[in-house]
Amino acid sequence: MVDAALHLTIANPTPSWNPFDDLAMLFHYDFMVHAFQAGTIVAIVAGAIGYFVVLRGSSFAAHALSHIGFAGAAGAVVAGLSPVVGLLAFTLGSGTAIGALGNRLRGRDVTIGIVLAWTLGLGVLFISLYRGYATEAYALLFGEILGISERDVVVTLVAGVTTLVALVIVYRPLLFASVDEELAGAKGVPVTALSIVFMAILAVAVTEAVQVVGVLLIFALIVTPAAIAIRFTSHPPYAIGIGVGLALVFTWLGLSIAYFSPHPVSFFITSLAFATYLLVRLSEPVRRALR
Amino acid sequence: MWSRAAFGIEAGSFTAVLGPNGSGKTTLVRMILGRLAPSAGRLEVFGRPPHRGDPTIGYIPQRPVFDPELSIRGRDFVELGYDGHRWGVRLAGRRRAEEAAKASLEAVGADGYAGQPLGRLSGGEQQRMLLAQALVGTPRLLLMDEPLSYLDVRNQRAVVQLIRDVARRRQLTVLLIAHDINPLLEHIDHVLYIASGKVAMGTPGEIITTERLSEIYSSPVEVVRDSRGRVFVVGLEEEASHPHG
Numbered sequence: 001m002v003d004a005a006l007h008l009t010i011a012n013p014t015p016s017w018n019p020f021d022d023l024a025m026l027f028h029y030d031f032m033v034h035a036f037q038a039g040t041i042v043a044i045v046a047g048a049i050g051y052f053v054v055l056r057g058s059s060f061a062a063h064a065l066s067h068i069g070f071a072g073a074a075g076a077v078v079a080g081l082s083p084v085v086g087l088l089a090f091t092l093g094s095g096t097a098i099g100a101l102g103n104r105l106r107g108r109d110v111t112i113g114i115v116l117a118w119t120l121g122l123g124v125l126f127i128s129l130y131r132g133y134a135t136e137a138y139a140l141l142f143g144e145i146l147g148i149s150e151r152d153v154v155v156t157l158v159a160g161v162t163t164l165v166a167l168v169i170v171y172r173p174l175l176f177a178s179v180d181e182e183l184a185g186a187k188g189v190p191v192t193a194l195s196i197v198f199m200a201i202l203a204v205a206v207t208e209a210v211q212v213v214g215v216l217l218i219f220a221l222i223v224t225p226a227a228i229a230i231r232f233t234s235h236p237p238y239a240i241g242i243g244v245g246l247a248l249v250f251t252w253l254g255l256s257i258a259y260f261s262p263h264p265v266s267f268f269i270t271s272l273a274f275a276t277y278l279l280v281r282l283s284e285p286v287r288r289a290l291r
Numbered sequence: 292m293w294s295r296a297a298f299g300i301e302a303g304s305f306t307a308v309l310g311p312n313g314s315g316k317t318t319l320v321r322m323i324l325g326r327l328a329p330s331a332g333r334l335e336v337f338g339r340p341p342h343r344g345d346p347t348i349g350y351i352p353q354r355p356v357f358d359p360e361l362s363i364r365g366r367d368f369v370e371l372g373y374d375g376h377r378w379g380v381r382l383a384g385r386r387r388a389e390e391a392a393k394a395s396l397e398a399v400g401a402d403g404y405a406g407q408p409l410g411r412l413s414g415g416e417q418q419r420m421l422l423a424q425a426l427v428g429t430p431r432l433l434l435m436d437e438p439l440s441y442l443d444v445r446n447q448r449a450v451v452q453l454i455r456d457v458a459r460r461r462q463l464t465v466l467l468i469a470h471d472i473n474p475l476l477e478h479i480d481h482v483l484y485i486a487s488g489k490v491a492m493g494t495p496g497e498i499i500t501t502e503r504l505s506e507i508y509s510s511p512v513e514v515v516r517d518s519r520g521r522v523f524v525v526g527l528e529e530e531a532s533h534p535h536g
Binding site for chain 2: 173
């Protein structure tokens, strides 16, 4: 009860016109510091891997991974384990399976969709089996960035660094295979193995991102920033840079706005991402005319 | 696919590979690339058994066009042709990859639009990018799987002329799979005709005749020439050689 009372008083601070005071207020509480730390790591990883997701046309696979992961997380909660364990196990399992199906296999999306529907059904079952389900399920579906502990931040950091290092190692052949799989294969790139490795990296990234935006809102951090970035540049390193930058801005702004409002962080992050995407698409004819 | 096929491609020559769909043209390409082992017999590329990632082969796979949304510059694509099979990001070798790509883009006259997204280029421009990619590095063999099939007649002629010129300048051997021999006729040295499980090799004048093709197909076909020298093979309808009739 004490916790709840405390939460209420800090949930609705009013911003002043002094940005330094506001920033001090923002970082006054540990939970906000942790949220910013975890959010920053997740945004960097999501923005970077998002470029490949968009380039490879795997956004449905990314989306499916998070939903399949939901069943794993719910199952882990029922079994008395940490939801992150179940999330990671299910996303890794399904990710490698999708990767083994190959990048350009016709009908792949249908197969993913069928598995996805079944695992969501499993998720519903697991939630009903678990008694105090409402908050746990809610956190998984929509993210729980304000409830991140210092230990969670460390785990996120380790996972984030691992995914980034893996991404750097496979960068060139992955880019090659994403542009032209047949050609990359002829040049000696192990395309199927690479496809599996990429989905495994994506599985870890998705698991991280779920903590911030939740299973249902994963697109906002992985797909939207990269989708915006490729509309500005077709130079891969620049596109990755812009994607990471946008993911960071969405996360930081979303967290800051949410701090001074009674509404959830996920709503602000996804709305910022959506509004930016809309603006970029709508301004395209104007920008083309100016060029 | 076919048996008792013995043929050699002369180094520095331009050979067109012709034949109906399903006759094994792409199978031949995959064997040369080392992605498929011949079920029997032997195949050598410059005196060595084929192996994946052979740097002496410049390859253009069969593809209609790139996805129009594909947002990567032509220049990046050609650079990937140079060192895209290596792990990691490009650090020390960056200058070398850029220079190799630049030389290759200039050789095919594609440097003017190398900064544009690949997906936005026209079919002819994309084919030049693919050629630049195939030429990057030091290939000795250009292996092309239907590079002309998705181009209009004017672009077909321009691309063939370009391939011929580049191959002459760099003394490359060219093996080009085609559906239609006409845009190639005045440029090629040899024809490799694959049909009905048989392979025939020779100059266009030797192979594209009523007698030879009837022999290869084991059924009467007729080679007809029109007033402008274009060649048509008639009488294959029952053979189901042409999928659309």
